[in-house]
Amino acid sequence: MLEQAVFTIILMYLLIVQLFNARLMKPMIEALGRGRVYEQTVKSSWGLSLLLLALVFLFGVPPEAVGLGFAPVEGSMSAWKFFFFTTVLIAVLLAFYLVVKTSPRLRKRLRPYYELEIERLLLPHTDVEAKAWGAVSWTAGVTEEFIFRGVLLYTLSLYIDVSSLMLAFIGGAMFGLAHAYQGVRGILVTGLVGWGLGYLYLAMGVLWPVMVVHALLDLIAGPIHVADSETD
Structure with a gap:
């Protein structure tokens, strides 16, 4: 299948680039500054996502197959239970x-x-x-979930027929490797988070709640190192 080959090549290229960037991230930030790195990250992430989105429609892949639906399938109580759980999780994270x-x-x-x-x-x-x-946080939430949960898990499902738990685990491992610039602990943590988000997505069948969860997790980290005149 042409779509299988194209998606595989793009995703493998992305993974290789991310592994290569692990050594470049520190000098890049030191040379360009955080603001410039943020800007480049946003542009490249949206560019790749729009390319993959165009290919999804070009190859006639059903949008629901890559998570681009609005709500779980009617009649699936399990999917709706996970959907409800995720909305509660969103409320907690937002607070x-x-x-x-x-x-x-x-x-x-x-x-x-x-x-x-x-x-x-x-x-x-x-x-x-x-x-x-x-x-950066909203970009990561939307684009990384579309790439690593929507497109990646769809592509993996074209090769292997495994349970949702195992599919989410494999996708989470690849998501962790894509964050190699964070070191071993970062790979393990992001891999575990990726597995959890992947399972939530597969259980619901829709991506947008997982995108919001992802974005909020990144947003929470944002203010941590911002100096405060009263405490720093």
Whole structure:
């Protein structure tokens, strides 16, 4: 199948580039600054996603096959239960993000959990950078879920016939490798998160709630290293 070959080549190229970028991320941030890296990340992520979206329609892939539906299939109680659970999770994460954003004391308490060198380099340190991080977070939430959950899991399903749990695990492992620039701990953490998000998506059949969860997880990290005059 042509679509299978094309999607495979693009996804493998992306994975190889991400692994190669693991060595370039630190010098890139030091040379260009966080703002420029944020800008380049947003542009490249949307560019790749729009290309894949165009190919989805070009090859006649049903949008629902890559998660581009609005709600779970009617009559599937299991899918709707996961959908309800995810909406509750979104509400909790949104509330937590608002508290983190407005509480210098909580940010200070969370800071030790974001102390990897790459995290200190990549995460915002000023209010201006924090605003730009918002665009990065929503970009990552939408584009990475479309690429690594929608297109990747669809492509994997063309090769192998496994349970949703195993498919999500394989996709999560590849998602973790795509974050190799975060080091071994980053690969493990993002891989685990990727597995969980992948299973949620497969259980519901729609991507947008998972996109919102992903974006909120990134948004929560945004204010952590922003200096506050009263506590820093």
